[in-house]
Amino acid sequence: MPPRIRSSNCPPQQLLLNYLDAPLPSSLLPLHRPLALAASSNPSPSSPSCRLQPQNPQCQQQASSFSTSQPREMTKPQREFRSFLKRMGKQFETHEGNGPRYLGRLQRMDNTPFPSNKSFKSEPVLSSRARRLIWEAVMLRGMPLKAVSAQYQVDIRRVAAVVRLMEIEKRMEKENAPMAIPYARAVEKMLPRANLESSEEPFEPINDVHVHSFTMQQLFVPVSESREFTRKDAAKAFGDHILPPDHKMRIPELVEMEKDILNGVPQMQAEKQFLERTAESERRFAESQKYVAAKKDAKKSKVDTERFEFRIENFNSEAVGKKGRARNAVGWRYGVPFNDRQKGLYKIPTSVG
Amino acid sequence: MRCERRILRYHSLKRGRVRQTWNKYNLYNLHKMRSTVSTFGTFFQQKWAAKAATRAYHGEHIKEKQWERMFSRRLLSAVNMDPAYMAKYDGSEQAAGRGSGRDVKPAGKPSRDGKVEVREVARNTGNAEGMTPYMQMTFAPQERRLDIAVYRALFASSARQARQFVVHGAVKVNGKKMQHPGYLLNPGDLFQVDPEKVMIATGRKKTSNSESISAPKEPAAEEEAEPSGEGEATEATGQPAEELSHEQLKAEYLEGLRLLHQHAKKVIDANKEKLSGGHKKEIRELSKKIKEAMNKARRAGTDVQETGDDMQNLATLMSQLELTPAERKELAKEQEEAETTSESTPTSTTTPDYPQLKPRSMPAPTTTNSKFDNVESQILQRLLEEEKINPYDPSKPYATPWRPRPYMSAFAFIPRYLEVHPKICAAVYLRHPVARPGKSEIPTPFDTQISQLAFNWYLRRR
Numbered sequence: 091m092p093p094r095i096r097s098s099n100c101p102p103q104q105l106l107l108n109y110l111d112a113p114l115p116s117s118l119l120p121l122h123r124p125l126a127l128a129a130s131s132n133p134s135p136s137s138p139s140c141r142l143q144p145q146n147p148q149c150q151q152q153a154s155s156f157s158t159s160q161p162r163e164m165t166k167p168q169r170e171f172r173s174f175l176k177r178m179g180k181q182f183e184t185h186e187g188n189g190p191r192y193l194g195r196l197q198r199m200d201n202t203p204f205p206s207n208k209s210f211k212s213e214p215v216l217s218s219r220a221r222r223l224i225w226e227a228v229m230l231r232g233m234p235l236k237a238v239s240a241q242y243q244v245d246i247r248r249v250a251a252v253v254r255l256m257e258i259e260k261r262m263e264k265e266n267a268p269m270a271i272p273y274a275r276a277v278e279k280m281l282p283r284a285n286l287e288s289s290e291e292p293f294e295p296i297n298d299v300h301v302h303s304f305t306m307q308q309l310f311v312p313v314s315e316s317r318e319f320t321r322k323d324a325a326k327a328f329g330d331h332i333l334p335p336d337h338k339m340r341i342p343e344l345v346e347m348e349k350d351i352l353n354g355v356p357q358m359q360a361e362k363q364f365l366e367r368t369a370e371s372e373r374r375f376a377e378s379q380k381y382v383a384a385k386k387d388a389k390k391s392k393v394d395t396e397r398f399e400f401r402i403e404n405f406n407s408e409a410v411g412k413k414g415r416a417r418n419a420v421g422w423r424y425g426v427p428f429n430d431r432q433k434g435l436y437k438i439p440t441s442v443g
Numbered sequence: 444m445r446c447e448r449r450i451l452r453y454h455s456l457k458r459g460r461v462r463q464t465w466n467k468y469n470l471y472n473l474h475k476m477r478s479t480v481s482t483f484g485t486f487f488q489q490k491w492a493a494k495a496a497t498r499a500y501h502g503e504h505i506k507e508k509q510w511e512r513m514f515s516r517r518l519l520s521a522v523n524m525d526p527a528y529m530a531k532y533d534g535s536e537q538a539a540g541r542g543s544g545r546d547v548k549p550a551g552k553p554s555r556d557g558k559v560e561v562r563e564v565a566r567n568t569g570n571a572e573g574m575t576p577y578m579q580m581t582f583a584p585q586e587r588r589l590d591i592a593v594y595r596a597l598f599a600s601s602a603r604q605a606r607q608f609v610v611h612g613a614v615k616v617n618g619k620k621m622q623h624p625g626y627l628l629n630p631g632d633l634f635q636v637d638p639e640k641v642m643i644a645t646g647r648k649k650t651s652n653s654e655s656i657s658a659p660k661e662p663a664a665e666e667e668a669e670p671s672g673e674g675e676a677t678e679a680t681g682q683p684a685e686e687l688s689h690e691q692l693k694a695e696y697l698e699g700l701r702l703l704h705q706h707a708k709k710v711i712d713a714n715k716e717k718l719s720g721g722h723k724k725e726i727r728e729l730s731k732k733i734k735e736a737m738n739k740a741r742r743a744g745t746d747v748q749e750t751g752d753d754m755q756n757l758a759t760l761m762s763q764l765e766l767t768p769a770e771r772k773e774l775a776k777e778q779e780e781a782e783t784t785s786e787s788t789p790t791s792t793t794t795p796d797y798p799q800l801k802p803r804s805m806p807a808p809t810t811t812n813s814k815f816d817n818v819e820s821q822i823l824q825r826l827l828e829e830e831k832i833n834p835y836d837p838s839k840p841y842a843t844p845w846r847p848r849p850y851m852s853a854f855a856f857i858p859r860y861l862e863v864h865p866k867i868c869a870a871v872y873l874r875h876p877v878a879r880p881g882k883s884e885i886p887t888p889f890d891t892q893i894s895q896l897a898f899n900w901y902l903r904r905r
Contacts, residue, residue, distance in 0.1 A: 193473060207889060211882065255870075269868075272833040273868075281857060295523030439626065
C-alpha cells in the first residue's frame with residue numbers, strides 16, 4: 091500500500107517520483123522541469139528522462155535549448171484546417187480570372203456562396219458598362235425612368251439609384267476627390283455581371299407585386315358557377331382595402347401596351363404610345379410633387395432680411411395629444427417633462443434626409 | 444448599449460461557428476458546415492441549437508434583447524406579375540370550371556402539315572420555380588441596419604469592422620455623417636464610406652517585409668502563419684528536367700533586371716548635378732518599374748517570354764533616359780531619316796516622354812535585337828497608367844500597390860436589395876429584402892430547416 095500523503099506542501103508528482111523506481115511515462119513528468127536539473131538530482135542512468143533518450147531523438151536538442159517543453163502539437167481541427175488551405179482552399183486565396191469564385195464550386199454549384207443554402211444565389215450586378223448605358227438613356231437621351239426600366243429589365247428604383255450614383259461619381263471626378271479605383275476593378279472581377287445586352291437573361295423582375303399578409307390565408311368563398319370571378323373580386327374577398335394586382339403594377343403602362351398589341355395595334359405604334367404614356371405619367375407626377383411643395387411653402391410667411399430669410403409657420407400649441415406628449419407637438423408644456431435624456435430611450439434617428 | 448460583446452474564440456475551429464467575416468478560418472468553418480440537421484434531442488433543444496448557430500452569424504455583435512425587439516414575424520415576399528399575362532387574362536380563368544381552372548388537355552397530335560397544335564396555357568411568367576423560402580427571411584430586419592448594409596456592400600471585411608467604421612464617423616447617410624450602427628436604413632437611403640477606409644479593409648495587410656525590402660518577396664510568403672519557404676525553395680532548388688531551361692532563362696532575365704536596376708541607381712548618383720529634375724524623376728520611375736517587373740517575374744507561373752520582353756523594354760527605356768534632351772533630338776532625327784529611307788511601318792509616337800528609339804548602348808547584359816515595337820509600347824503605356832492609378836506608396840496603411848485581401852472572392856457577392864457603386868464606395872438601399880418563389884435575398888449560410896427552427900424560437904412560444 092502506498093504511503094499516505096500527510097501535507098499538501100509536496101506536490102504528489104514529486105512524491106511519486108521519489109517513491110517509484112519504475113520508469114515513468116513522460117506525461118507524468120512535470121512539464122517545466124529543466125532536464126539539467128533533473129539529471130543533477132538523479133544522476134543514475136535509470137532516470138526516466140535519460141531512459142527516454144533513445145526513443146526521443148529531440149531529447150538531446152532540448153537539453154541545449156532554452157525551453158525544454160515539448161512543442162505543442164497541432165490539434166486535429168488545426169491540421170485539417172491547414173490541409174484545407176493547402177488543397178481545396180488554395181483556389182480561393184487569390185482571385186484569378188474574370189468571374190466569381192465561391193465555395194459552392196467545390197460541389198459544382200457555381201454562384202452559390204453558401205453551399206448549405208441553395209436558395210441564396212449570388213445574382214449578377216450591373217457592370218460599369220451597363221451603368222453607363224442606363225445613365226446615358228436617362229440623362230442624355232431623356233428617356234422616362236419607366237421606359238428605361240422596361241427596356242433593360244431593371245427595377246425602376248435601381249434605375250433611379252444608378253443615375254444618382256453616377257451623378258455623384260461625375261461630381262467627385264470633377265472635384266478630384268479620392269476614389270477607390272483599384273478596389274472597384276477587383277470587386278468587379280469577383281462578381282457575376284450583367285451587361286444588359288439583349289442576348290442576356292432579363293436582369294430582374296420589374297413588375298414586383300408585394301404579397302400582402304391578408305392574402306396569405308386560405309379563403310373559401312362560395313361563388314355561383316356562372317359568375318366571372320376576377321382578380322378584383324378576389325382582392326375584395328380578402329379585405330375591403332386590399333388592392334388587386336392590376337392597381338399595384340409598378341409600370342401599368344406596360345399592361346396597356348400589351349392590351350393594345352392584343353387589340354391589333356402594330357408593335358411599333360404600341361411602343362411609341364407606351365413611351366408617350368410613361369413620359370406623361372412622369373410629367374404628372376413631377377407636377378403633383380411641385381404642387382404639394384408649393385402648397386406647403388405657401389403656409390409659411392417669409393421675412394427676408396439682409397442676412398437671413400425667416401420662414402414663419404403657424405402651429406397649434408393646443409394640439410398636444412391626450413397625454414401632452416404627441417410626437418409633433420410644439421414647445422414645452424408645464425408639468426410635462428422632456429424625457430429625451432432618459433436612460434434606455436431609443437434616440438437613433440429614424441430617417442436622414 | 445455601448446459595451447461590446449467579448450469576442451472569445453471567435454473563429455474557433457472546434458465549435459465551427461460561421462461569422463460575418465472574410466476570414467480564412469471562417470471560410471473553413473463554412474466549408475465544414477453540414478447542410479443537413481440531425482434530429483437530436485427535444486424540439487426545444489433543436490430550436491436552441493438552431494438559434495445559437497444562426498445568431499452566431501447574424502449580427503452576433505447585436506445584443507439578444509435588441510434583436511428580439513427588432514424581430515418581426517411578418518416575412519416579406521414579392522411576386523412578379525407578367526404584363527402580357529395581365530393584359531390577356533383578368534384572373535377569372537383560374538376560377539373557371541369547377542373553381543380551380545379548366546383542365547389543360549395534353550398537346551394534340553401533329554396535324555397534316557407537321558405542326559404540333561400548341562394550346563396556350565394561362566400562366567404568369569417571370570418567377571422562378573419552387574416554393575418561396577419564407578423561413579430564410581428570419582433575419583431580414585437585421586439587413587436594414589447600417590453596419591450590416593455596409594458589410595453587405597463589400598465595404599468592410601466583417602460586420603464588426605463595418606460597425607467600427609460607422610462609430611468612427613467614416614460613413615455618411617444621404618450626405619450626413621451617421622454614427623449609429625443601429626440606424627435602420629429606409630428605402631432610397633444612400634450611404635457612402637470613406638474610400639480610404641474601404642481600401643484598408645479590403646486590401647492586403649502591410650507587412651514590414653513587403654514594404655521595406657527593395658525586392659519584395661512573393662505574395663505567398665507575405666501571409667502570416669503560413670509555413671513559408673516553399674516558394675523560395677522552388678526557385679532555388681532543383682526543378683524537373685524539362686523546365687530547367689525555362690528556369691535558367693528566367694533567372695538570366697532576372698539577373699538582367701537586377702543589373703538594370705543597379706544601373707539606374709548609379710546613373711542618378713553619378714549625374715546628380717547634370718540631370719534635370721524631371722529627368723531624374725523619370726529615371727526613378729523607371730527603376731520602380733524595373734522593381735515591379737522583377738517582382739512579377741519572381742512570381743510562379745509567369746511567362747518567361749513576358750519577363751524577357753519586360754526586360755528588353757525597360758532596357759530600351761533606360762538607354763533613352765540616359766541621354767540629354769539634345770542627344771535625344773539627334774537620335775530622333777536619325778530615326779526619322781532611317782524611317783524615311785526604309786519606309787517601314789509607321790510607328791506611333793503617342794508617348795512624347797519615351798520616344799521610340801533604337802537601343803544605343805546596352806547597360807545590362809542583354810541581347811536586344813528586336814525593336815521596341817508598337818504593341819510593346821502600348822503595353823508599357825498601360826503599365827504606366829496602372830502605376831498612376833494604383834501606385835506604390837509606403838505611406839499608405841495597406842500593402843501597395845493595392846491588391847484584394849486573400850480569400851475575399853469567396854465572400855464577394857452583393858444582394859439585390861442594394862445597388863452598389865464600388866468606385867465611389869457608395870450604395871443605395873433600394874428596398875427591404877424580400878423572398879421570391881425559389882429565391883431568397885437574405886445571405887445566410889444556413890439551411891431552410893435551421894432557419895425555420897430559429898424563426899420558431901423567436902416566435903416565443905416555447
